[in-house]
Amino acid sequence: MTSSSLQERVAAKLLADCGATLTDFQPLLGGHSGLTYRATTSTGDVVIKAVPEGQRSIGRHDMLRQAHILQALAGTEVPVPRVVVVDEIEPAWFAMEFVAGESLEPVLDDPAVDPVLAANRMRRAAAVLPRLHEVDLATIAGLADPLTPADELERWAKTLGAVPPELIVGADRLLELLRSDIPEPIEPTLVHGDYRLGNIISDGLEPVALIDWEIWSAGDPRVELGWFLVFADGSNFPGVGREVTGLPSAEELVALYTGAGPALPELNWFDALGRLKMAAIMGHNLRRHREGRHHDPDQEKLPDTINRLIETGTALLRP
Incomplete structure (x- = not known):
């Protein structure tokens, strides 16, 4: 789906399910499974993981499967983001909380890390x-x-x-x-x-x-x-x-x-x-x-x- 049509779907779903108003919608680079965006809303930031237009929720683009395991791990000792909303209509997508912090791969990332x-x-x-x-x-x-x-x-x-x-x-x-x-x-x-x-x-x-x-x-x-x-x-x-x-x-x-x-x-x-x-x-x-x-x-x-x-x-x- 185009970013504009996805943005419209995200805005409508977050408003209907969470009472949150979408105020900004920007791509997050670096991922290799589907489309990833950071969405700013009236109740806080979320990360959107979406199936690309023309694809279905299978293989590495299976966002519903990813949402499923995150939901299954909620409440366990495994640290995972909280799933906020899931939209199963194809191309499927889900929103999870934006977790503040830093990720690094010390032997590969550029610039060098401490x-x-x-x-x-x-x-x-x-x-x-x-x-x-x-x-x-x-x-x-x-x-x-x-x-x-x-x-x-x-x-x-x-x-x-x-x-x-x-x-x-x-x-x-x-x-x-x-x-x-x-x-x-x-x-x-x-x-x-x-x-x-x-x-x-x-x-x-x-x-x-x-x-x-x-x-x-x-x-x-x-x-x-x-x-x-x-x-x-x-x-x-x-x-x-x-x-x-x-x-x-x-x-x-x-x-x-x-x-x-x-x-x-x-x-x-x-x-x-x-x-x-x-x-x-x-x-x-x-x-x-x-x-x-x-x-x-x-x-x-x-x-x-x-x-x-x-x-x-x-x-x-x-x-």
Whole structure:
């Protein structure tokens, strides 16, 4: 839908359901799932997440699914924005409260962030993650069957398979190693799917809102932890990121996550899976750029990082 028609729908719905008058409506940049706007109203600011015109609520554009999980987590210890209103008429959209704070990805964001702040926020994120994984899955209506480690691997193998081999040299060997020794699943949990500091709004050190829920599922919590660890080491991103002095080690972050609980088995496999996933995503983005589907010269910086992720992932699993 056009921004003007969406704005009209938002204004009418907020007035009818909340008694709020819309006074400003501006796009928020940086997201990749649907359309995102900041709406100023007579009762406070809200964030609008909307399905693009011509699309339906499916896949990464499924705003109704995102609204559903946020509503399901309301009242839990997981910090999420409060959903204000949902409009199920296609193209669907929902409004959630605007949460004041800051999100940062220390090894990737430009300009550089304070390393002490980054390290402490990363520690808090690791300590808060168990809140998400402790949510009772029975309280979430319509939940699909949990994804096993094998399911996750094949999901990303498909993405990898769509990337020209010359952009992901060595990925076939990493995929072979992952397939050769797939861990047995452990008790499934709620999984955000993209848990990292860039998707956490913090007030000082404390996480106040976990955002960007487009790929949540039930699954193996080690998949989430392995992905989080990819962003704790700037050496994973040569050419596009930076190494940040003082960031906690993977061992420290895992210890903060497990607390006094039992050790998590076979974490190296999930660490390697996280690197494969990132290599597949970056390879896909680079392919789209080179094919002219999404022109972005910065994508030409990715080959060194893709190679590094594949090489280090392979090293984690090599006999």
